[in-house]
Amino acid sequence: MLTLVSAVFVFFIIILFHEFGHFIVAKAAGIKVNEFSIGMGPKLIQRKKGETKYSIRALPVGGYCSMEGEDQQSDDPRGFNNASTKARIAVILAGSIMNLILAIIVLSIVSYSLGVPTTSVSETIADSPAELAGIKSGDVIISINDVNINSWDDIINEIGSSNPEDAMKVKVLRDKETIDITLKPTVSEDNRVMIGIVPLNERSFKSAIVGGFKETIEMMQIMFNFIQMIFKGGVSARDLSGPVGIIYTIGEAAKYGFINLLYLMGFISVNLGVFNLLPVPALDGSRIIFILIEIIRGKPIDPEKEGYVHFVGFILLILLMITVTYFDINRFNIFGR
Structure with missing residues (x-):
């Protein structure tokens, strides 16, 4: 029915x-x-x-x-x-x-x-590269590997196209301060490159x-x-x-x-x-x-x-x-x- x-x-x-x-x-x-x-x-x-x-x-x-x-x-x-x-x-x-x-x-x-995913981090997955490298809830991703980030899709594309064997440079904005973070991504079971962050979803008209x-x-x-x-x-x-x-x-x-x-x-x-x-x-x-x-x-x-x-x-x-x-x-x- x-x-x-x-x-x-x-x-x-x-x-x-x-x-x-x-x-x-x-x-x-x-x-x-x-x-x-x-x-x-x-x-x-x-x-x-x-x-x-x-x-x-x-x-x-x-x-x-x-x-x-x-x-x-x-x-x-x-x-x-x-x-x-x-x-x-x-x-x-x-x-x-x-x-x-x-x-x-x-x-x-x-x-x-x-909600629409933003470039702000809602949380990091436990023991993920992001958490271990020091990325925190509330951080705003500014760039990845020197490529400017303007949307969550940009984050997905940059992480997905990166070489998991290479160190990844992530620049975040935290409390009006720019912080440079280096981490090494991991590869999931379905062969996707990941760093372990969850986006903050924005609800607006x-x-x-x-x-x-x-x-x-x-x-x-x-x-x-x-x-x-x-x-x-x-x-x-x-x-x-x-x-x-x-x-x-x-x-x-x-x-x-x-x-x-x-x-x-x-x-x-x-x-x-x-x-x-x-x-x-x-x-x-x-x-x-x-x-x-x-x-x-x-x-x-x-x-x-x-x-x-x-x-x-x-x-x-x-x-x-x-x-x-x-x-x-x-x-x-x-x-x-």
């Missing part, structure tokens, strides 16, 4: 943000929106304000934004198909942009909850927002690298996860608390935002490609031909999803649990 509730919550928020992005930009561009729905399936509540119907539906699995002339040609001058190319591109991009904004929001909440932005960018880089590996043939269907695998992972994350669930939500939202902009038929990215071709040609491609391309792409995506789901079921032993 926890897995089901958690998966519904995560997908509901992610898809709702995505569709709200399309909705708000379509409204701003003057495109007629016929309906904006929270949830799917049978209607529970519906109200009409102006030209748009706002509804809440029975199944809490996201929502949708229905625009005039989106899937079929419309004679309405305010239809999506009659909007300027810039407006259409903006509306399409808005969904993925909102996914990234959602990621920044939830990852900022995670950063605030956990500013640091949380910075942490949310930074984590989102890093997740985007991971996604871009993964996509690059796919095109290079370094990834097979066995390495991908479909709905079954994602739901399983959400359930596992939920077992470890709400913050872990939020972190995974941010990760999935980034993945959806980036993946949806790939130039693959049926995805938003391919719709943008068709609009760019329209700009170059000076006239739109035959809607029937474009629809056929998207239909073929949709079928291929469904086949991929079925294949990935099969591997997910075997990987996680779903029916054997």
Whole structure:
């Protein structure tokens, strides 16, 4: 039950943000929106304000934004198909942009909850090189091996790239006094160079927002690298996860608390935002490609031909999803649990 509730919550928020992005930009561009729905399936509540119907539906699995002339040609001058190319591109991009904004929001909440590690030392591990060399709680790391330190990531990078056989020079600030300390790092069982310090975590609105932005960018880089590996043939269907695998992972994350669930939500939202902009038929990215071709040609491609391309792409995506789901079921032993 926890897995089901958690998966519904995560997908509901992610898809709702995505569709709200399309909705708000379509409204701003003057495109007629016929309906904006929270949830799917049978209607529970519906109200009409102006030209748009706002509804809440029975199944809490996201929502949708229905625009005039989106899937079929419309004679309405305010239809999506009659909007300027810039407006259409903006509306399409808005969904993925909102996914990234959602990621920044939830990852900022995670950063605030956990705190952002600083260059100040909270404590030293007993009998570690840092404790034996005299580093104390409250010390601020200024430099390592003459390299200036500005963040906890700098500390990790400098320690990780150092030679454990060589002495390490650490400069700290203690009670407004600069102290030079020399120590010899140790190597952990998983082959990481360590000196044995624990950072002081800072909780502030500013640091949380910075942490949310930074984590989102890093997740985007991971996604871009993964996509690059796919095109290079370094990834097979066995390495991908479909709905079954994602739901399983959400359930596992939920077992470890709400913050872990939020972190995974941010990760999935980034993945959806980036993946949806790939130039693959049926995805938003391919719709943008068709609009760019329209700009170059000076006239739109035959809607029937474009629809056929998207239909073929949709079928291929469904086949991929079925294949990935099969591997997910075997990987996680779903029916054997």
